[in-house]
Amino acid sequence: MSEALETKGKNQMNYSKSLFKGVHCIECGSTDIIWDETRGEIICNNCGLVIKEHMMDMGPEWRSYTAEERKKRSRVGSPINYSIHDKGLSTMIGRENRDTYGKKLGPSRRAEIYRLRKWQRRIRIHSSRERNLIRALSELDRLASQMGIPRSIKEEVAMIYRKALESGISRSTSIEELVAAALYAVCRIRKIPRTLDEVAEKSHIRKIKLGKAFRQLVRKVNVTIPISSPIDFIPRFSNELELSGKVANRAKEILDEAKEEGITAGKDPTGMAAAALYVAGIIENERRTQREIARVARVTEVTVRNRYKEIVRELGISATP
């Protein structure tokens, strides 16, 4: 087996064997063909040849064996109305082991009722989790579209959210807070330049609450969040300020130097990025005022000023406006 496949196996990807009975690998002739669902590829398990990639699963994710079953499982048609709580499921089986006449139940009947209760409990837990997810996902949709977050990121957010739920995050954290925190976490991981402030603003959650939820999430779910670098913000800010790529590149160089000088540690990355752009703008003759830069970076002019003074002093750049 090839090395790549072995590693994948260790990562516990989803394989679906037996779908390709009688199919031979065109490379080695092996019949051991598997479908790697997570990557959407059909692979030969013997030589590792990717037979077909970028496959999309067009069918339903469930299997059915009779026409009736197929009809039942199909979800095409008008959707269930989730805004109605517990629709049609509100009858609980009582705890008393008596029938409607108050007579005691026989042992076999009692066992039956016990089983029913057990299932009802299970179904209720299941559906409450389902409802939670539905609410969370719709909130995620709203947030992501408002913040211009791509689809792939959204899916990662959903994954982390699920993990967070499973790890039993505190009940004091609301669904909205947790979704926003998960979104911010993925942005940090994938280096999508969004600040905690922005996420807080768009999700209408207080920054403090969001921060708490985020920290809780990091603690409970096993994800390592890389510290955000000011360089990540450069493309975005320079774009918003309509600065050329030359300025952006210069700003990046400045930030690299600043990092080596050790003047970036502990400083707000957005402020640092703003200052670098300000200096770069002066050098490349594409000036923007401190106010403009401060606005897009969401820091104050004073911060831009302080950072840029530091940069000029420590790096020995002569950039007088």
Add this chain to the structure above:
DNA sequence: AAGACGAAAGTGGTTGA
């Protein structure tokens, strides 16, 4: 008149006892 500057006081978060 706009932009840059810097002092001073205030705020929210981190850290270490």
Add this chain to the structure above:
DNA sequence: TCAACAACTTTCGTCTT
């Protein structure tokens, strides 16, 4: 849990272009 602390903000008067 609390105080010390560094970073950042707000505000405002002054200087420079």
